[in-house]
Amino acid sequence: MKKLLAFLLAAVMLLGLVSCGSASKSNFTGSSLAVCLASEPDTIDPALNSAVDGATLLCHFFSGLAKWSQNAKGDLEIVPDCAVSLPEGVVNADGTVTYTYTLKDGLKWSDGQPLTAGDFAFAWNRAASASTGADYGYMFEVVDGYNEEADNTLNVKATDDKTLVVTLANTVAYWNELLAFPTYFPVRADVVANESWATEAATYVCNGPYTISAWDHNSLITATKNENYHDAASITMPEIKFYLSDDANNMLTNFKNGDWQLIDDVPTNEIASLKSQYKNEFVVAGQIGTYYVCWNVNEDILPASCTLTGAEAEAARAEIREAVGLLYDRNYICEAIAQGGQVPASSFVAMGMTNPDGTQFYKTAGGNKDFDGYYDVSTKAVESNYAKAVEVLKKYYTFDEATQKFTDFPSLTYLYNTSEGHKAIGEYLQSAMAAVGINVQLENQEWATFLNTRKDGNFSIARNGWVADYNDPICFLDMWTTSSGNNDVQYGKGAHKDLAMYNLDLTSLGYSINVKGGTWAETYDVLISTIKSCTDNTVRYQLMHIAEDMLMSTGCIVPLYFYTDLYMIDSNVKGFYSNPLGYKYFMYTHK
């Protein structure tokens, strides 16, 4: 019996040992590509999708007026797709801007029917309509006539089958990029009249490089080259198999045994070994997004003995929040915890966003010469940041020199959504604050509950993250207006609503706006609407820097790192590219 047990044990251990080795194999033939991005998408209706994996699928099935393309040098650019060209807009007397697009000849839907300019007009109005209830309906707010409360109001017309005329409320710097965005893809009225059209291969009529030839729900979407696509000749990959799974370990297994050529997720605890074992396959790409911690602006963190009230109290709180933010070592978070090549962040608008001159927006944020952003997050600054934070906090709290800790900082709760990664970061923040005597409880909630709690402002500090929808800083800034649904910090709400303490002076930029001691609504909200109606791009970017300055001065937003997109790709696959929003393009791949 004992011998038998020993034998079994030895067998199991041997199996374990064998499993430690690495194997790299490829079953890629060049005629079919197998990839796995995520599990079954909630929807692949262009209007309804708001997920990155869904957007990648849509870019293969649909073709908008413009598309992301890789040029000979390997740089990404927006080029015309269904449109013959992407002309400049004509500025009208009232400040609105009209664009006229001509569609290419012979455009067809996958079922052979002709595609018309009217299909675009229909699709845009449908996506923007309140009754459609699309997550990305607001992507049309730049179009004249947009009204989030009503249906079919956009100023977009098909003057004939090949001409689309659209009027924007004002000049929009990122308009061409929007034209390549999935929400702007065309759909046909008679197709989408069937509410289930986007759930089965048979009813999925599209106009892009591929059609769905088979869809085994929760398992596999098979995309086959669409011969009706106007540029079908340039498509080099005849078939793409999109496997639907969200288990990172399973993805890795299928990648290792060569069945899948690209996986869009890897198990966090494997990152370190994958980086060294799969040097050519493991990719860390930039992604325009920021992982940050947000404070509830209405959370009272002053000691009980503090006599400050109103605006003075809020100014003190802002200083305290900013100081607490200096206690964190962002390099440690990126290298020891997140481990995916993330970049320590010291500003909210993410890395990857560019100024009109092509420089990085985050490098010019904060106006500091010695470092990027609003504070120095390099390793060498960790100690001085700490000392500075303690100095600031000493102004408000009792500091016990013996223990080097503050004794009267109120207890806080850090709220995060259940996940090992978020928990590890929460624990680090907790220990960093405990080092100066700030007691923090960790509380995790399941995703949907967490969203609800955070939105309602029932937290003191919470985990947060934001990924860009398009390459323009405004998508990081307009979410903080008083009425925005994403205003988790609760700016301009509750007690903060009446605090008249913010200044906004835009006279040097040629505006007559000069508010002293205004509320959030009178300053920040005004600033955002000014940005949205600004037609001078240089001024517009200056305004956006001012908005971020204002945001960061509240100390409520504490950036930790800029996101990266981790994936693994078979080194035999050539011609693949992805864009800064994380969309992946497989149509031009080959062996």
Place this chain on the structure above:
Amino acid sequence: MNTKTLIYIFKRILLAILTVWVVITVTFFVMRAVPGGPFMGEKAISEAAQAALEAKYGLDKPLMEQYTTYLKDVVFHLDFGPSLKQRGREVMDIIIDGMRTSAKLGLIAAAIALVTGIVLGAVAALRRNRLIDKIIMVITTAFVSMPSFIMGSLLLILFAIKLMVLPANGSTAAGLVLPIITLSLSPMAYITRLTRSSMLDVLGQEYIRAARAKGVSPIRIIFGHALKNSLIPVITYFGPMLAYIVTGSLVVEQIFAVPGIGRAFVNSITGRDYPMIMGTTIVLAVLIVVMNLVSDILYKVVDPRINLE
């Protein structure tokens, strides 16, 4: 079957219906009491869009009205409504899709577990304390105590990565081999042990000794007398087990990326897909209740001494 038995079965069916109704009611109200909603995401939608969606799916009506409407739809039309997350798909279609895979997987795994389990159990009992018995016992102890995620991972490493004989994802027929084995091993081991101990018990009974004394052939003793009577505990275990493995083992589905019902169930809860939560709960509840009922009735068939009252 006598009248008493029929009355018993009728009562049990009524009780089963009551159980399912309680499950529906409790799930419905608890689900709605949990914070969060189906239309919430990282990026908030406008209030007008939120209202439009709530009106579209009837979520703006009073809760009690929603409840009665739902009950009516389920009972009279067998309509679970549309999914709120997978827009455009009916809950019934999603469940049927998932069940097709889960049931195939579960039934094959259950059949393998049952047949192998009974055979191994009988062999072990008949060869008590011999080497073969010990081998069977060691292996089954290991299988019973090894969680399916470890078993699944080991099989995956061995067959999908090292030997590369089977695929790691359950989207193809060959891909279902590993999940079926993973699913069947633990119940198979349990059934082996149940059969063995119960068979040992039966083999010691006086009627077996009497049969032996009468000179009945060993084969007839085993198959005609001992085996049948030693299967009663197996039947008790088998009914509920079948319901569980047929409705999908989440862990196994996750490891092998099998598109079954287990994953759909969990995703529906995290996404607050109300109709989907209700639909899967009802299907699971009905299956478990029915399987329990069937195993109780089977008892009676196997052992007439059992009084169903």
